[in-house]
Amino acid sequence: MNRQSRGDMLSLDGAKKIFIQRDFSSGMTVKFQKNFPEELRGKIDPQLFYETIEEINKCFEEAERLGARNTVESCLACMTAYLVYLCVDTHYEKRVKKVRQYIHDQNDKIYSKQGVIILDPMERGLRCIEVIIVPEEFPPY
Amino acid sequence: MPRTQLPKKWQTHPGNNRFFCSGRCMMAKDTGIFWFTCALIVGTSALFFGFDCVYLTTKLSPAVPVVGGMLVVFVLGTFFRTGCTDPGILPRSTDAEAAFLEQQYEPERDENGQVRNQPRLQELTVAGQSIKVKFCYTCRMFRPPRASHCSVCNNCVDRFDHHCPWVGNCIGVRNYRYFYQFILSLALLAAYIFAFAVTTLVLRE
Numbered sequence: 001m002n003r004q005s006r007g008d009m010l011s012l013d014g015a016k017k018i019f020i021q022r023d024f025s026s027g028m029t030v031k032f033q034k035n036f037p038e039e040l041r042g043k044i045d046p047q048l049f050y051e052t053i054e055e056i057n058k059c060f061e062e063a064e065r066l067g068a069r070n071t072v073e074s075c076l077a078c079m080t081a082y083l084v085y086l087c088v089d090t091h092y093e094k095r096v097k098k099v100r101q102y103i104h105d106q107n108d109k110i111y112s113k114q115g116v117i118i119l120d121p122m123e124r125g126l127r128c129i130e131v132i133i134v135p136e137e138f139p140p141y
Numbered sequence: 142m143p144r145t146q147l148p149k150k151w152q153t154h155p156g157n158n159r160f161f162c163s164g165r166c167m168m169a170k171d172t173g174i175f176w177f178t179c180a181l182i183v184g185t186s187a188l189f190f191g192f193d194c195v196y197l198t199t200k201l202s203p204a205v206p207v208v209g210g211m212l213v214v215f216v217l218g219t220f221f222r223t224g225c226t227d228p229g230i231l232p233r234s235t236d237a238e239a240a241f242l243e244q245q246y247e248p249e250r251d252e253n254g255q256v257r258n259q260p261r262l263q264e265l266t267v268a269g270q271s272i273k274v275k276f277c278y279t280c281r282m283f284r285p286p287r288a289s290h291c292s293v294c295n296n297c298v299d300r301f302d303h304h305c306p307w308v309g310n311c312i313g314v315r316n317y318r319y320f321y322q323f324i325l326s327l328a329l330l331a332a333y334i335f336a337f338a339v340t341t342l343v344l345r346e
Contacts, residue, residue: 017237017238017241019238019241022285024265024266024267024268024286025266025267025268025269026268027267027268028267028268028286028287078322081214081215081217081218081219082218082219082222082319083218123232124232124234124238125230125231125232125299126299127231127282127285128238130235130237130238
């Protein structure tokens with residue numbers, strides 16, 4: 001079973017869902033707000049939560065950064081008429097996978113123990129990060 | 142207890158897109174014009190290679206069909222990449238998110254306390270500038286800045302440019318680069334074929 005999509009699989013109709021919105025204060029780059037949701041107080045340490053959001057923001061910033069390596073990779077791919085991307089992931093896709101893996105690890109290590117699941121923001125089209133608070137009646141994750 | 146296979150996202154996609162190759166390719170509902178464009182490109186290039194290049198390889202240089210061939214491969218590569226990949230479709234909001242937004246929304250009321258029939262707006266501050274974003278009633282979410290709803294495909298697309306029927310897809314954030322390069326390379330190819338067709342006619346006199 002793909003544990004990463006467990007949040008989708010369980011309908012969790014009774015669960016409380018919070019949506020961490022995008023932070024547009026520095027422009028259109030992908031960044032999420034670091035306000036600690038009140039519903040998580042007592043369950044999750046705010047510092048750990050800030051670190052998670054910060055790491056996600058950093059990954060996306062790295063993905064969108066226009067560096068020399070990125071430019072050379074794109075030019076080389078262009079020369080192959082982008083056929084090379086049938087076999088290899090783009091720089092951006094690699095970072096998106098890294099974010100997914102990071103969130104999965106954070107869920108395993110920290111959040112699931114307190115009955116909280118963080119969903120990959122790509123599931124919502126990078127509009128928000130969905131946080132699900134699983135009610136106590138559900139079996140432990 | 143045996144676990145049932147969950148349907149893939151492309152199998153339950155609510156928009157009007159059509160999917161091919163087990164969800165690897167996604168196009169608009171009507172692909173007729175896409176194949177027409179493809180036939181035009183392939184047909185014209187085939188005629189060029191079959192007639193003009195055969196003459197020009199011996200008369201001028203074998204570089205003519207080689208460069209022409211590279212151009213055609215690039216044009217078709219970017220064409221299929223634009224037409225068959227995700228333009229940046231924003232997934233529709235779930236019931237939970239729609240309920241969350243509904244509960245947050247306070248409709249504007251006029252002097253009599255009646256609700257005004259106005260498009261639902263949200264104010265965002267992007268890098269110090271205040272922007273109003275609209276609510277999409279089909280996708281049940283506030284569209285991020287520069288996103289728009291395509292009525293042909295019935296999806297909200299991020300950084301929506303336009304829906305191109307020739308390419309059979311919307312042009313949005315994820316395929317903008319390939320679309321632009323398709324247009325550029327196609328213009329180059331057209332100029333290239335035109336130049337060498339004229340050259341053939343002139344040399345054959």
